[in-house]
Amino acid sequence: MQVDRGKIFLVSPDTIFSCGFYSPGEGTNAYYFSIWFTHSSDSTVVWTANPGSPVNGHGSKISFNREGNLLLTDVNGTTVWESKTNWGKDTSVALLNSGNLVVRASTGQVLWQSFDSPTDTLLPSQPLRRDTKLISRSSFDKVDSQSGCHQLYFDNDNVLRLLYNGPDITSIYWPSPDYNAIQNGRTRFNSSKIAVLDDEGIFSSSDGFRMIASDSGFGIKRRITINNDGNFRMYSLNAANGNWTVTGEGVLQMCYVHGLCGENGICEYSHPQGFKCTCPSGYEMTDTENWSKGCSPAFSMNCGQPREDFTFIKIPHGDFYGSDLTSNKSISFEECMSICLHSCLCLSFTYKAGEGLCYTKDRLYNGQVYPYFPGDSYVKLPKEIAPISSASKHSSLTCSPKNNKVMLVSEDAYMKKTDKIKWIYFYVFAAILGAVELLFIMTGWYFLFKMHSIPKSMEEGYKMITSQFRRFTYHELVEATGKFKEELGKGGSGTVYRGILGDKKIVAIKKLKDVRQGEEEFWAEVTLIGRINHINLVRMWGFCSEGKHRLLVYEYVENESLDKYLFSNRRNETVLSWSQRFKIALGTARGLAYLHHECLEWVVHCDVKPENILLTRDFEAKIADFGLSKLSKRDSVSFNVTHMRGTMGYMAPEWALNLPINAKVDVYSYGVVLLEIVTGSRVSSEITIEEIDFMQFVQEVKQMLARGGELDMVDARLKGHFNHEQATVMVKIAVSCLEERSKRPTMDQIVKDLMVYDDEDNHPAYFF
Missing domain, CATH: 3.30.200.20 (Phosphorylase Kinase; domain 1)
Structure with missing residues (x-):
């Protein structure tokens, strides 16, 4: 069997995958033997037999010979790639629905499979093992003749890592090399070294790393791909238009990726792009179309130059990770700068003032600026190419909007008394100018709010805008x-x-x-x-x-938590009115719906209970502790009883059954809380791990609702003063939340159902 250029060799039975000759783009005669998604808009490639060794589009062939060997030959007859099976007769080749290309013996034994040699992509059920790795391409969205510099692999300590393997340096950047495995939330003691993406959108690794797709669930085509920017991401396919959506990623802060901005380049956090690459003053972008090539110096330095010829450009909160020439502790800034000045090899130094830490650098790789780094970087430059005017062109390197120039520092600025005086004059002048500016601002605010009588609600809005995380x-x-x-x-x-x-x-x-x-x-x-x-x-x-x-x-929320009002036995304790209870139930549902459906990143609370529902002075509900599941590693691989997170009685059955966790665990917990709001008692205390007693209680509630009689379960402290329709719908919703996972409603649907019975006219409209 032979296939020439442009022909498809095999298609999977469900037509999801195709394999054959693939061209990286128009205008090229280079072809690859690849597997790709048939129906994706860009025919996304998931595996390639010959990366780095393209074949000629005229006359190259893929053949399956009598010995059961797959062969890729170029136009001149040279074998470019082969499966090396050589089993003999009665062998077959097939492309499975999983995207796996296999060569089988007549007995069904798999002799060779593409799943054993991944390139840059993992498909569901395809394992990443100790002897395999994902390697990025040098081009983002097409097969490229060159492999990239980033790798996802298992290290010798059994930890899944990302490595930058560049032409000049090699360095690990994920998980953080500054911390050990335990501090990074990993384990070194599972030597199985295997990571797999399952059909529900959960990527799990034997070292404890876990990534869950934001659209987790069955029926969606997904892949894990390491991109040329050094991050690995989970993608989900939109079957309607064939486009891919990122539903998970390994590195959350892109500036931590090594090699991203190349040698001498600096990565800065930038909104809305996320990050941007820049060059320090005195350096220029090497390749205007490829930041990974970094920046080149627009000057030359030699060891014969006197140290007085050099100055330093300060990069606030900047650092070039690694490539430390020397490191010193508990020394002054002047001593640190002097070390760099006297070293011919030193190109920069990083200084952390609080600890007196000094790191001199002989190569400038992995540069980044981020506001919480407790130090500054100082790039060494000849004075003649570092004028103030040139420094101002790199104002993007400063983190403070009040400072529009990169600061120039030199040894003389710290060692000579006359220059110190100049700086003092400069700062005094800046302080006076700032005071005048502040006076104008305060005067403007006074007239804005006092003379024009802006409403208090608008004033509070301005205050909120000026406050910041x-x-x-x-x-x-x-x-x-x-x-x-x-x-x-x-x-x-x-x-x-x-x-x-x-x-x-x-x-x-x-x-x-x-x-x-x-x-x-x-x-x-x-x-x-x-x-x-x-x-x-x-x-x-x-x-x-x-x-x-x-x-x-x-x-700070004034009225403490909901449990204090529902379950307290103290005399003269405030009893929540029915209208307050309904408002709390609706507010809690709105908060959870926002977390589940409107946040930029999918958030599951994992511990919804009355203790985590705080009440304001007006008894509005505010949910606390959301987002802490990630901080305390609640999404770890082991979801068995001993590793469950949350509170017994409010936890969905899937925790104990070791099933994948999604937003429906919060829906279950909300159902328990809703029953407790209605009854005013700890319904959750009746729930055991087997749930026998509690499920019997739920069945009784269902029978009561079916009869349509009076609700005898409403908190007796209300003495019959409650809205029967509201109570009925709350109980119905609560029961539906306690069903098996697939039958539970979503939080946005719960909000809609409750709002139908909301009798307060002053609530704003919410749409989901």
């Missing part, structure tokens, strides 16, 4: 809490304390426990949580991450 120091939070004096509550994720910040704002500060993430991953997760803003969710104002300390700073 920020990072706190541990010392700040120790002072704010009076050394953690006033405890507000304690839960599975940590202890909450009352605090007062420097601006007199009252906050709730949670000291987290069992956080095993590294700095990079923790920062990425809390930054994501900090962007979530909804009226029915507790707002996060910031975080602290110093050494072993991990703390979160939240808005």
Whole structure:
């Protein structure tokens, strides 16, 4: 059997996959023997037999000979690739529905399969093992004649890693090389070394890493691909238009990818693109179409030049990871700069002032600027090519909008008294200018709000705009809490304390426990949580991450948690009215619907219970502790009883059954909470792991609803003062939430069902 160019060799029985000759684009005579998605808009390639060795489109052949060997030959008869089976007669070749190309013996034994030699993509059920790896392509969306520099593989310590294997350097960048396996949430003790993507959209690794597709569920075609930008992502295929959507990714902060901006290049965080590459002053982009080629110096340095000829350009919060020439502790900035000046090989140094840490660099790779890095980088340049005017062209390197120039520093600026005086004059002048500017701003605010009488609601809106999510120091939070004096509550994720910040704002500060993430991953997760803003969710104002300390700073909610009002036996305790209960049920549903359906990244709470529903002064519901499932590794590989997260009684059966977890676990928990709001008692205390008693209770409730009689389960403390229609629909919804997973409603549907019975006219309209 022979196939010439442009011909399809095999198609899978379900037509999802095709294999044959594939061209990377028009205008080229280079072809590859590949497997691709038949119905994707760009015929996405998932495997290639001959990456790096294209064959001629005129006369090249793929054949399956009598010995059962697949052969790819070029036009001149040269064998470019072969399966090396040579089994003999009675062999067959087939492309399976899984996308696996196999050569079988007559007995059914698999003699060779493409799944054993992945290129840059994993398909569902295709394992990544100890002896295989994914290697990126040098081109993003087509087969390319050159392999890329990034690899996904299992290291010698059994951990799944990403490696930059460039022409000049090799370095690991994921998980964070600054932390050990345990700190990164991995285990080194499972030596099976296997990672698999399943049909439901869950990518699991033997070291504990787990990625769940944001659209997890059966019936969607997916793939895991390592891209040429060094990140590996999960893609889901839209069957209607053939386009791919990213539904998961390994590296959350792209600037941590090594080699992304090339040698001498700097990666900066940028919205909405996510990141951008720049060159420091004195350097120019090497290839205007390819940032991975980095930046080239527009100058030359030699060891004979006197040190007075050099200066340094400061890159605030910048660093070039790795390539340390020397490292020193507890030294001054001047000493650090002097070390670099006196070294012919030194091109830059990074200095962390608080700790007096000094790192000199002989190569500038993996450059990045990020606002929470506790140091600065200083690039060494000849003075004649580093004028102030040229520095101003690289203002994107500064993190503060008030500073529109990259700062130039030299040894003389720190060693000579006259230059110190000049800087003092400069700062005094800047301070005076800033004070005048502040005076104008304050005057403007005064006239804006006092003279024109802007409504209070608008004033609050301006205040919200000017506030921002920020990072706190541990010392700040120790002072704010009076050394953690006033405890507000304690839960599975940590202890909450009352605090007062420097601006007199009252906050709730949670000291987290069992956080095993590294700095990079923790920062990425809390930054994501900090962007979530909804009226029915507790707002996060910031975080602290110093050494072993991990703390979160939240808005303070006055009326404590829902459980205090539902289950307290104290006399004179406030009894929630029926209208308050319905409002709390609706507000909680709205908050969960926002997390499940409207957030930029899919968020599952995993611990919905009355203790995590806080009440404002007006008894509006605010959900707390959302997003903490990732911080405490609740999405780990093992979802058995000993590793369950949440609270017994509110946990869906799939936790105990070791089934994949999705948003429906929150729906189940909400159903239990809804019953407790109606009854005013701990329904959850009746639930056992076997659920026998509780399911009997649910059946009784169903029978009661079927009879259509009076609800005798409503909290007796209300003395019959409740809305019967609202109570009935709440119980019906609660029961539906407790069904098996596939039959449970979504949270947006629950919101719609409750709003039909909302008798308050002052609620805003919500659409989902």
